[in-house]
Amino acid sequence: MIYFIGIKGSGMASLAVMMKQLGEDVCGSDLDKHFFTEEELLKNQIPIYSFNKDNIKDGYTVVIGNAFLEDFEEVVAARNNKTCKCYRYHEFLGILVDKYHSVGIAGSHGKTTTTTMTKTLLSHFAPTAYLIGDGQGHLTKDSHYLCVESDEFRRHFLAYHPKEAIITNIEIDHVDYFKDEEDYFSAYQSFADNVKDYLFYNGDDEWCRKLKHHNAYSFGFNENNDYHIKNLKNDSVSSSFDFYYHDTYLASYDLPLVGKHLLYDIMGVLSLGDKLGFDHQMMKEAFEEYRGPKRRYKIEEYHDSVFVDDYAHHPTEVKVTIEASFARYPDREIVAVFKPHRASRVLYFADDFARALSIADHVYLLDFTSIDDKQDGTDIDITYLQKRIPGSVILSEDEEGAKLLSKHKGACFVFMSSKDIYNIAKLTKKYL
Helix, strand or coil: CEEEECCCCHHHHHHHHHHHHCCCCEEEEECCCCCCCHHHHHHCCCCEEECCHHHCCCCCEEEECCCCCCCCHHHHHHHHCCCCEEEEHHHHHHHHHCCCEEEEEECCCCHHHHHHHHHHHHHCCCCEEEECCCCCEECCCCCCEEEEECCCHHHHHHHCCCCEEEECCCCCCCCCCCCCHHHHHHHHHHHHHHCCCCEEEECCCCCHHHCCCCCEEEEECCCCCCEEEEEEEECCCCEEEEEEECCEEEEEEEECCCCHHHHHHHHHHHHHHHHCCCCHHHHHHHCCCCCCCCCCCEEEEECCEEEEEECCCCHHHHHHHHHHHHHHCCCCCEEEEECCCCHHHHHHHHHHHHHHHCCCCEEEECCCCCCCCCCCCCCCCCHHHHCCCCCCEECCCCHHHHHHHHCCCCCEEEEECCCCCHHHHHHHHHHC
C-alpha cells in the first residue's frame, strides 16, 4: 500500500492517481474540506481518510506532502515504524523521473500551464505520462515520455534529472526559504545542471539569461533568441504568429491563447518539439484540441455575470490575470477576490500585491486559512495587505460575504488563490 499524507495536495493527488493507474494499492489522508483535486482521486476510487496516526500500518510506503513537518502525528508514526518506507513527495517523484524519457517544466510562473501544453504535444507523438499541479496525473506501463511540473520549493526539483527541461521565468518566491535573488537563481542553475540533454529557457527574462548549460536554447519575443515569433496578431480569444529558429521560418500558428505570458509558455513547448524533430504540421494538430489546466483562468458565464477562477498567488500572476480580464471583458467591472497563501509571501511582496490588485475596479481580500500559512512564524493577518489598498474590503467566507459580492451583478468576478477559494464563489452565485 502506498499511503499519501496530504493526498489532496496538487502534486500529491496527481502522483497518487499515477500510482493507482500502475496497479498499486493507494490511499491517503487530508483535511475534511473540499479541494478541487479531489475530483481525480474520487474518479480513480482512491480512499481519503481524516488525519489520524493510526492510519499508518505496517509495511506501508509513505509519501509525505510538503506542508507536513516532521512533528506532524502521521509523519511521526510513519518514521517510527521500522516496516514503513518513507519518502518526501519530491524524493518519490525523483525515482520515477529516472525511469522514463522525462521533461521537467520549471519556473516561478506558468509551470502548470506549460506542463499541460507539453503533455498535449508529446501525447500526439507517443504514449505520454504526466504529473501536473492541478491534480492531473497519468501513467501507464507503455508510457514513453513523462512530463513533470518541477517546483523550486525548498529546492525540491533538484531531486529530478530530466532529459529535457523548460524554464519559463525566474522571479523570486518562497521568501521564507530563499535568502535573496541570487540564492533563488542558484537553485535554478543547479536544476539546469541536472538536465541531461536540451534546456529551453525564456531569453527575455534577465535571470534566465544567466543560466549556464551545455546545450541550451532561448525563446522569446526578442529576435536575438534562438526561437522567436514574428507577425503576432491577437484578439480577445486567440493569437496567430509565425514561428522562427534564428532566421529560418518554421511554421505559422493560430492558437486559442490570450496574453503575453501564455505565448511565452507555448514558445518553450514549440521549441522543445522542434528540437525533438517533430513535424510542425503535426504539432499544429496536437493543439487543435488543447484545453488549459484546471484553475488556470477558467471562465464560467453565470446569468449576466462572469466568473474567472485562477491559481494566481504571486504578485506577477495576480497582475497578468487581472490585465487579461480587462482585455477579455473591457465593458465589465473587474472585481478581484484574492486569498493569499503563506504569510511570509504577503509580508515580502505586500507593496507588489497592492499594486497588482489595485488595477481592478474593486478589491476583496480573504484571510489566511491554510495549514501552512504561518508555518515559518510570520504572524500577520490580511489587514497587513488591506491597509495598502485604498477602498479594499476584507471579505468573510460565508453568506454575508457572498451577499456583499453579489451587489456587483453583471461584473467579471476574478477569484484568485492557490488554496480553497471556490466556496465563496459558489455562495456568490446563489445570491446572483
